[in-house]
Amino acid sequence: MTDNKSGVLVVVEVEDSQPIDLGLEMLALARRLTGIMGGTVTAVAFGTGLETTGETLTAYGADQVLLNDNEIFTNFHAEAWLPDLSKIITEVEPALVLIGHSESGTDLAPRLAFRLDVDVATGCESIDIVNGRPHMTRSCFGGLAREVITFTKTPALATIRSKSQQALVPDMKRSAEIKHVSSILDVNAIRTRVVNRDREKAVGVQMESAKVVIGGGLGLGGPEGFKTLNEIAELVDGAVGASRAACDLDWCPRSYQIGLSGRTVAPELYIAVGISGASHHMAGCGNSKTIVSVNSDPKAEIFKSSRFGIVGNSQEIMPALAEEIRKLKA
Ligand SMILES: Cc1cc2nc3c(=O)[nH]c(=O)nc-3n(C[C@H](O)[C@H](O)[C@H](O)COP(=O)(O)OP(=O)(O)OC[C@H]3O[C@@H](n4cnc5c(N)ncnc54)[C@H](O)[C@@H]3O)c2cc1C
CATH class of the missing domain: 3.40.50.1220 (TPP-binding domain)
Structure with a gap:
């Protein structure tokens, strides 16, 4: 890389205190990429009841886990996540940030890119490292073609499609540094308020x-x-x-x-x-x-x-x- 940023930071969404599959799939991608370009894999999770989340993320490939366990993060709210997440990324200095291509992730990623003054590739299916730089592949022209994107600014941001990667087999013997971070969020600065949240009942298999x-x-x-x-x-x-x-x-x-x-x-x-x-x-x-x-x-x-x-x-x-x-x- 052209600067001292290194490694991959993965933003893992948590549902009912458990990391979602897509987060675990991105950790596998992060492990593969750090194997090529060096650096460590940092997993970041926001939510509540994260007591066992650190161990799970470690078993699936994280070298460092940062947990932001706070009532305010029980449900996703982009405005609430942005100050803390931007601060974490500025401190960790990763070369690449992976975010799930989920409803929350596609809301969060462009805002985060704007805040950090970097670029984002959404809906990526794979990432390769060419000359030390991440090259992101995604569908374009309504799925008729594929394009490969790379950025000069770091960190590069990418949202990753579900099931485009396979999670690693968890290794409970792995160890990682698990840290709880404290929030710098000023709740009065949040300009939008969620007045109601209707959860669709999942029936049968996901x-x-x-x-x-x-x-x-x-x-x-x-x-x-x-x-x-x-x-x-x-x-x-x-x-x-x-x-x-x-x-x-x-x-x-x-x-x-x-x-x-x-x-x-x-x-x-x-x-x-x-x-x-x-x-x-x-x-x-x-x-x-x-x-x-x-x-x-x-x-x-x-x-x-x-x-x-x-x-x-x-x-x-x-x-x-x-x-x-x-x-x-x-
Ligand atoms: C920007 C953009 C994003 C889009 N994103 C998505 C997306 O995420 N997902 C998506 O699905 N589409 C998406 N679309 C729409 C997509 O282009 C198609 O219009 C849509 O997938 C067509 O749906 P369909 O196959 O059900 O309908 P149709 O294209 O109308 O096909 C119906 C099929 O049913 C067959 N058929 C008719 N009667 C019978 C019968 N009795 N028994 C058996 N077969 C029968 C017909 O032969 C036909 O092949 C997107 C479009 C745009 C422009």
Whole structure:
């Protein structure tokens, strides 16, 4: 690097006092990158009830853990996080800062970049080190192409897509320096106030960790199509996702959306039902191990990415599939 900044700082989101999977995946990336460019891996977590968080982050690859355990950080609030996070980054002097490409992360990262007067690459899928500098790869042109970005200013900031990295196997014997930092936040300086927070109840398996994900699109013909998908998902211990078009029509919750502007999944099996296969959608499921599609149009784009394709009417095929699985399980 051209200055004395080194190592990688990972901002790990915590939910119910536990680091989310994406945070652990970024720690694995940070370990790989520090293996090439040197320096240490610092994990930073904000929240409450972080008593065991330090040990978990250490086991997953952190050399140093900084915990900001404070009531005010129970729920994400970008304005509340920024002063402390900026201070930590200025003190640690990492060459690279990794933030999850989550709802919170995509809110936080550009604000942080502005505050630190550095640059940010959002939605990155991989990072390589070329001549000591991070080169970030991400989708562009609606998922039709990939671009590689690098910055001259340090630290470089990047948000990382879920499931683009694999978390390390935790090593409980690893040791790290675990520090509690005190907040410099002036609560009176926060200009926005969260008046209400409605948490959507998660039903069944989390989409990102499901081995089987069934995605529904406009070819389902209506919201009732999702009922059958939910039944099948329950039978195979899977999760249901959707195309943006189906979410736009309120056929299913917005949280189901898979794709460039939705969630990223990489299950063992992705079943795409009545989905055309637009690049925007494939950006969120293209890394699935096996894709099976059901589509009435034999020329549908989705078949190009599919290992197996079923040409036919989803409204006949999906109930029949549910019935067969039920029989097999009985
Ligand atoms: C900036 C931007 C971001 C976007 N982000 C996303 C994103 O994150 N996720 C996303 O999904 N999209 C996203 N989109 C939208 C995307 O481009 C497509 O419009 C969308 O994915 C199409 O959804 P669909 O496949 O359900 O619908 P359609 O494209 O209308 O496809 C429906 C498919 O169903 C088939 N079909 C019809 N009837 C039946 C039947 N009875 N049985 C079986 N098959 C049938 C048709 O042959 C067709 O292939 C984005 C677009 C933009 C511009």
